[in-house]
Amino acid sequence: MASLADTAPAPDALIEEVEALRARLVRAERDQSARLDRVAERHRASARNLVHYVALRAEDLRPLQDALSAVGLSSLGRMEAGVLGHLDAVLTALHALAGHAPRPGDPVPSPAEEAAPLTPAAGRDVLEERAEQLLGPVRPERDTRIMVTLPSEAADDPDLVRRLAAAGMDLARVNCAHDDEAAWERMIAHVRADAAEGRPAPRVAMDLAGPKLRTGPLEPGPRVRKVKPGRDVDGRVLVSSRVWLGAADAPEAEDAVVVPLAPGAEDVLGRLAPGEQAMLTDARDSDRVLTVRAATGAGVLLTCEKTVYWATGTEVDTPHGTLTAGELPTTARAMRVHGGEQIVLTRSMEPQPAVTEPPYVIGCSLPQAFRDVSPGDRVLIDDGKITGRVDANDGERITLTVIGAGPSGAKLKAEKGVNFPDTYLDLPALTEEDRSRLPFAAAHADVVNMSFVRSAEDVAQLIDALEAEDAQDVEISLKIETVEAFERLPAMLLEAMRWDGVGVMIARGDLAVEAGFERMAELQEEILWLCEAAHVPAIWATQVLESLAKDGLPSRAEITDAAMAQRAEAAMLNKGPYIVEAVEALSDILERMAGHADKKRDMLRRLRSWSL
Incomplete structure (x- = not known):
């Protein structure tokens, strides 16, 4: 069986390889001298180390790593913060392993070095100082x-x-x-x-x-709020739905869906009592029975065993009079798109109708896209939930075919991010x-x-x-x-x-x-x-x-x-x-x-x- 001495590379050969590597890094520093001269003095050593590291990683060092490990030396795996200093430490160890006299200085001095190169430990100290700053x-x-x-x-x-x-x-x-x-x-x-x-x-x-790269607005949906009870897998009600019909800042509003209450309800609220029942016809013309759980001057807490679609103006009939739901916010709409369907991005940012079949039209907030996008470019919408490929761009409308939207399709929504990974967009970052x-x-x-x-x-x-x-x-x-x-x-x-x-x-x-x-x-x-x-x-x-x-x-x-x-x-x-x-x-x-x-x-x- 061969011994380690028979299989390990000779130290002299490794010295030659590491010194040649070091010389290439120093040459890279010389090549970047104009850029380095513009760097602030406090960053100068860090900038040199960055140049050394980029030059180092332009090569496949895995064979050298294995060879150094075979003789029990550093495999270069943690040298980012001080590249030349680390290589010099490896060279010193290799010379000692080869039985050479101590090295008389660097084989190829760095053109900007006035002192010994940063070691990884010293570089990490610099990083910690910069991080605290x-x-x-x-x-x-x-x-x-x-x-x-x-x-x-x-x-x-x-x-x-x-x-x-x-x-x-x-x-x-x-x-x-x-x-x-x-x-x-x-x-x-x-x-x-x-x-x-x-x-x-x-x-x-x-x-x-x-720059804002986002989809444009869609026409708002109806002012409706769906409130449903909690059910088990068999559809049995486990938790009744809870609606606070009243002021949102009331303590009773916590853990309940808030529906605003129209003015003029003080008399009815003052007479309601827990346990009383109320009736309404919801936005889908379904009749519902609700139970009063609490009532104050600020509103009433109602529960129901069925789903209720509340709308602006929904009337709640109580034993003491009628309560009316106030102005609800509009619901956000979306369009479900599938692979193979067409989306049209428009320069116009006017709200578009939310349609149920293609083409799905929506605005794009970045005018430069209509100048720079070419057929064949990919477009990614909403963190990549929808991927399309551009078919045409006439300067006002970009037509694309959906090539990725998941097996069940994906929702195309307003105000979602748009990415153009294949397109160079000529626009300033600032x-x-x-x-x-x-x-x-x-x-x-x-x-x-x-x-x-x-x-x-x-x-x-x-x-x-x-x-x-x-x-x-x-x-x-x-x-x-x-x-x-x-x-x-x-x-x-x-x-x-x-x-x-x-x-x-x-x-x-x-x-x-x-x-x-x-x-x-x-x-x-x-x-x-x-x-x-x-x-x-x-x-x-x-x-x-x-x-x-x-x-x-x-x-x-x-x-x-x-x-x-x-x-x-x-x-x-x-x-x-x-x-x-x-x-x-x-x-x-x-x-x-x-x-x-x-x-x-x-x-x-x-x-x-x-x-x-």
Whole structure:
């Protein structure tokens, strides 16, 4: 049987291979000297390391990894934060293994090095420092911060903000696509007021909306509210339906469907008693018997064993007179589409009728699409629930055939995202609306998140706009939402390093739609590697514990996904009725995962994603 000495590669051969690899990385640095010269001085070493890493990953290093492992040395799996320093440590060990004298300096000195190259440990220290600058301090019990998208009600509910911070929120995200400056100012004031003993107030990040790529409106549906009882699988009623006919802010409205009550009902309400019965004919002309469970001056709580379709003006006959339902909101309509059917996107954003057979016509909010989209391009609607391929574009109408909508079809709704993964859309990432928001963001935010960024030129636009606002103390974060942004990320990071504080948000929802869900795991991992090489904090975003935040119960897959978030410097939660519970759960998961982050060994095949 052959011994290890017979099968392991000779140290001298490995020295030659590693030194040649190091020389290629240094040449890459020289080639990028013009870009590196534009980087802020504090980021210069990080930018060089980024260039080294991109050059390193342009090669398939798996044979070298195996060869180094065979002689008991590092397999290069955790070198992102300090590429040259790590290679130098490997070379030192190889020379010792070969019995050579200590190495007299680097075989090929880096053109910009005045001291020894960064080691991975030193690079990780730099990353931690940058993360604290951008995202604030970590909590003692975990290594990953939690960012939370504030709902609109946070503007008038300081207690909600307090509960979020107590649950574990480290950063509050304000989305400029919703609400207005007055509401944002109130939200931010609540956040700034929420410092606690041993914990600073959460930092504030503001999202610039970027270009709006959404479906247009549909004509509203009727003002009807369907209320049904809870039934078992055999159809037997387990829980009666509960309707509070009255003011929405009454305590009795909790745990009931609220239907507004028309004015002038005080006399009837004052005479109603629990146990009395009432009658109505609902919007579908069905007669229903209801039972009074409680009555106050603000309204009446009614239960029913059958489904009731309430409408504006529905009359409820009681033993003491008639109550009338007030103005109900319109119902949102949708069109169910199937594979092979036609959808027509129109430049006009006028509300369209919700039809039941093709062609299904709906507006598209982005005028540039009608200039840039070509036949054969794919169009993805509502996070990819509907996929179409363009048949024609006459400049006013884009006709497409549905090629994916699930076996039962999918609902085409208003105000849903539209993606054009095969189309280069010639439009700026920084819209006029974004520019109008920048003065407010510069005055109130700690971080500005740039949406739909796709190039170094887009990053330069944001930096120039912030400089014009004299907002050098505001950090920036680049939202990676498209395949274009992913492929150009190294160049975008080098441009962003002109600025003082820089981060990256991995917007996994849009990115998964554009790249395909099959590639998503690979892309998010590669972005994390690249950010570590650049010493740029990463924010793990989109659909983190989404089922828990929206419905109160997480899926098993969400728990595993949330645990992966500890690989980033921050994880972002979106709003939902159970957002406080979601923050508590994520904080608990991250605490349990603290310390496990380094239990991996990456295999370094060649990456074709990036070049400089």
